[in-house]
Amino acid sequence: MNYNTLAELLFPDVTKTPDYYENLYPKRILDEGAKVTRFAPSPTGFVHFGGLFPVLVGERLAHQSNGVFYLRIEDTDSKREVEGAEYDLIKVFENFGINFDESIVNNGKYAPYRQSERREIYRTYAKELVKQGKAYPCFCSEEDMLRLREKQEALKITPGYYGEFVKCRNLDIEEIKEKISDGIPYVLRFRSDGNPDNKIKFTDLVKGTIEVTENHIDHVLLKSDGMPTYHLAHAVDDHLMRTTHVVRGEEWLSSLPYHIQLFSALGFKLPKYLHISQLMRKDGDAKKKLSKRDKGAGMSYYISEGYPAESVIEYVMTLLNSNFEDWRRANPNADIKDFPFSIKKMSASGSLFDLIKLGDVSKNVISRMTAENVYNKLTEWAKEFDRDFYDVISRDPDFTKAILQIGRGGNKPRKDLETWKDAKPYMGFFYPEYFKYEDKPEGFDKKDIADCLDHFVREFDINDEQDVWFSKVKQVGEEHGFCPNIKDYKADPEGWKGNVGDVSSFIRAAITGKLNSPDLCAVMKILGKEESFNRIKKFKETL
Numbered sequence: 189m190n191y192n193t194l195a196e197l198l199f200p201d202v203t204k205t206p207d208y209y210e211n212l213y214p215k216r217i218l219d220e221g222a223k224v225t226r227f228a229p230s231p232t233g234f235v236h237f238g239g240l241f242p243v244l245v246g247e248r249l250a251h252q253s254n255g256v257f258y259l260r261i262e263d264t265d266s267k268r269e270v271e272g273a274e275y276d277l278i279k280v281f282e283n284f285g286i287n288f289d290e291s292i293v294n295n296g297k298y299a300p301y302r303q304s305e306r307r308e309i310y311r312t313y314a315k316e317l318v319k320q321g322k323a324y325p326c327f328c329s330e331e332d333m334l335r336l337r338e339k340q341e342a343l344k345i346t347p348g349y350y351g352e353f354v355k356c357r358n359l360d361i362e363e364i365k366e367k368i369s370d371g372i373p374y375v376l377r378f379r380s381d382g383n384p385d386n387k388i389k390f391t392d393l394v395k396g397t398i399e400v401t402e403n404h405i406d407h408v409l410l411k412s413d414g415m416p417t418y419h420l421a422h423a424v425d426d427h428l429m430r431t432t433h434v435v436r437g438e439e440w441l442s443s444l445p446y447h448i449q450l451f452s453a454l455g456f457k458l459p460k461y462l463h464i465s466q467l468m469r470k471d472g473d474a475k476k477k478l479s480k481r482d483k484g485a486g487m488s489y490y491i492s493e494g495y496p497a498e499s500v501i502e503y504v505m506t507l508l509n510s511n512f513e514d515w516r517r518a519n520p521n522a523d524i525k526d527f528p529f530s531i532k533k534m535s536a537s538g539s540l541f542d543l544i545k546l547g548d549v550s551k552n553v554i555s556r557m558t559a560e561n562v563y564n565k566l567t568e569w570a571k572e573f574d575r576d577f578y579d580v581i582s583r584d585p586d587f588t589k590a591i592l593q594i595g596r597g598g599n600k601p602r603k604d605l606e607t608w609k610d611a612k613p614y615m616g617f618f619y620p621e622y623f624k625y626e627d628k629p630e631g632f633d634k635k636d637i638a639d640c641l642d643h644f645v646r647e648f649d650i651n652d653e654q655d656v657w658f659s660k661v662k663q664v665g666e667e668h669g670f671c672p673n674i675k676d677y678k679a680d681p682e683g684w685k686g687n688v689g690d691v692s693s694f695i696r697a698a699i700t701g702k703l704n705s706p707d708l709c710a711v712m713k714i715l716g717k718e719e720s721f722n723r724i725k726k727f728k729e730t731l
Contacts, residue, residue, distance in 0.1 A: 189361055191321045197365065198325060198376070199315040202308070206316050209309055213298050213428040222255035224432045227288070228262050228422065233270030234480060235280045235487040237541070238467040240504050242435040243286055245462065248529040249433055250289075259291035260425060261302045264415045274302070280487045284497040298429045303421050310416040313424050313454060314376055314409055322453045323409055325374040326356040327367050346384075348405035349377065357406065376410035382449055390444065393433075393462045393531050403445040419443065419450060427456040438463040462531065465538040478541050494569050494608030496557075498524070499550035505529075506549065507539040521556060551603040559593040562605075566592075569608040577612050580619050590714050591615050594706040602706065617700045618715065623723075625730055627703040629693045634731040636685060637694045640668050641724050644695060650717045657709040665691035698727035 216224060225246035229239065250257035261274045278293060290296030300306055317323035326349070328336075333349075340347045357379065359367075367374070382402035391397050409420045416424075426434060441463050451458045468475040469482055478485055490500050502524060505512045510533050519526070554562065563585065570578035581588045592615075595602030604614050616622030629637065647660045662672035669685040671677035677687040693703055699711060699720055712720045 189321075191319050194324075194361060194364065195315050195318040197361070197368070198318060199311060202311050202315045204308070204312050206313055209312065209428055213430070216256065216430045218256070219254050221253055222432075223249045223253045224256045224258075224430050225250045225435060226258050226260050226426070226429065226431055228260040228425075229277060230262050230265065230268060231270060231273035231277065232268050233273040233276070235277050236478075236480065237485055237487055237490075238437070238478060239487070240284070240500070241464050241467065241508065241539075242437070243281060244501065244504055245464065245508060245529075245531075245534075246433070246435045247286055249435070249531070251525075252529060255432070256289045258296065258298070258429065259288040259301060260429070261292055262418060262421065263302060263304045264418065264421055266304075266415075280491070283491055284487070284500060303425065304415075306421070306425065307415060309428070310421055310424055311410070311414065314416070314420065317378070317409070317453060318376070320453075322379050323376050324357060324359070324379055325364055325368075326377045326406075326408075327359075327372050327374045328355055346405075349407075350380070350405045354406060373412040375408045375412050377406040378409050378446075378450065378453070380404050380406050380446075380449060382445070388445065388448065390448070392441075393460055394465075394534050395438075395441075395463055395536050398441075400441075400445045400448075403449045405446070407446055419446060423447065423450050423454060423456065426459055427451075427454070431459050433460045433462060435462045435464065438465050462534075464534075465536065467541050468538045469541045475538070475540065482541075484541065484543055492573055494573065494610070495546070495550055495606075496553060496565060496608070499546065499553040502553055503546045503549045506545070507535075509533040510535065547606045550606045554605045555596070555601040555603045557596075559589045559596055562592045562596075563589050566608050566611055570611075574609075574612070576621075580621055581611075587618075587714070591618050591706075594710045594714075604706070615706075617702065617705070618711075623701055625697070625701040625727065627701065628697055628730075629690065629703070632686065632690065632694075636668060637731060638728050640664055640670070640691050640694050641698060641728060643668065644691075645721055645724060648712075648717070648720075650713060652709070654707065654709040657712075661691055661695070662688050695724075698724045 216222075218224070227239075227243045227246055229235075247257045249255070259278065263269050263274070274292060278288075278291065281288075288294070290298065290301060292301045295301065314323060328349075332355070336349070336353055337347050340353070356374075356377075380403055382404040384401055384404045386402040387399050388402055389397060389399055407419060408417050410416055425431075444461070444463075448458060467478045469478045480486070483489070502512075502516070505524065505527065509527075509529060511530075512527060512533075515527055516522075557565075563581075567578055567582050570581065595604075605611060612622065617624075643664045644661065647664060649656075652660070665686075665688045666672045668691075670691050671680075671684040671687045674687055674689065677684055692708065696705055696708055697703055699705075699708065699715070705711060715723075
């Protein structure tokens with residue numbers, strides 16, 4: 189067969205050649221060792237938590253090497269596309285501090301970054317494959333392919349278009365012309381020369397050296413509407429956008445033999461691959477893949493729940509690099525971008541999704557923030573997800589920042605907040621809108637509680653620092669029969685009405701309405717003498 193004639197028959201409208209695009213998208217001029225990576229999602233409207241893994245790996249590899257990290261939207265399947273999803277995706281990742289050097293928003297020399305706008309490019313390379321005898325039209329209908337699959341399933345053999353099941357591979361030019369003239373739709377298939385008995389050794393940067401079977405299936409390159417399949421589109425784009433490292437999930441390992449073959453057929457250098465293990469969750473004693481239906485599977489969950497972006501990124505990094513937590517302990521205040529991310533420290537086995545671990549990481553992250561930073565992030569979240577709370581905490585920023593400053597700084601900062609959603613129950617008692625008496629000390633004589641509170645009011649000085657403040661609490665308690673020393677109380681509990689901790693709980697319940705709260709001395713300084721005494725007076729009325 190004259191393949192040039194076939195190519196012109198199938199692609200009469202394609203006038204450009206691969207050389208045109210090779211010149212249009214030249215090799216990037218970057219430092220030696222610089223990596224070019226990409227994130228290439230489909231705009232399906234759901235941003236999976238697992239997407240953070242390849243995104244973070246790709247971003248770190250590129251930016252640590254002074255390379256380029258770009259976003260490519262793979263929207264060749266219009267049936268799955270959700271309107272506006274691509275911009276939502278960018279917004280979500282921006283929320284987590286992930287910025288792309290090139291994308292559909294800021295473009296770049298390798299635009300367009302939306303595959304649906306690159307149709308002509310793919311058809312140019314498809315035409316070249318036909319010219320070389322490496323691709324051919326297939327006129328098998330959906331019904332033909334369904335029957336073929338059913339037959340293969342009955343025989344319990346590998347499904348696909350290959351070997352004895354191939355019908356259109358050797359059609360002559362006249363047969364092809366006739367079918368096209370009759371308006372029979374067709375796809376373009378890759379003509380594989382692989383042998384399933386052959387094995388290929390391949391080095392994956394995460395999995396190590398693996399052995400895969402040669403591809404022998406004639407996969408579809410172009411669909412009947414002329415749009416490319418993922419396989420052709422990603423090969424052409426990764427080449428022309430000069431991608432050096434492809435980070436993707438291990439579910440793509442099964443396609444690796446075909447991709448190796450396709451890159452070779454196109455004359456492209458194969459990029460280095462990193463196949464990341466699937467994100468798993470605990471299901472009883474078993475482990476299962478984190479699915480879209482699982483709590484925490486979607487990235488929007490973390491935004492609405494109020495997890496700081498820094499917390500989520502730190503948590504993911506603990507899963508990606510085994511030495512990250514040791515580094516963080518040694519560098520508690522360092523920027524996460526200073527962490528020397530390493531492919532060698534990535535696990536070849538699956539990571540386990542754990543919301544409890546994320547919560548612990550988040551408490552540590554928030555505890556290291558300044559009060560100013562917490563205020564800014566908290567109000568930003570509340571403005572969108574709890575407007576009433578936003579109105580309350582933003583009307584007097586200095587007052588709110590003073591609250592958030594309690595227990596902050598030093599070697600052992602308080603770790604009260606896991607998410608911004610935790611802020612209202614933690615600090616709401618400071619504001620009249622949310623203050624209420626929730627807890628009361630149990631097992632004590634009401635008169636003893638009232639007497640201790642009255643005595644404390646007489647001794648209280650708004651200017652007292654914490655040690656002086658607490659010494660007065662001890663003094664008040666001792667005069668009313670409460671042991672000023674916990675150790676002495678434990679030695680003789682029957683000799684006292686209680687201990688100094690109980691006296692503190694009387695004051696705490698009166699001032700905050702709770703039995704657990706931040707440092708009481710600091711709380712009273714922020715509330716002021718008048719408000720504190722008013723609350724004590726009202727509390728006594730509830731006894």
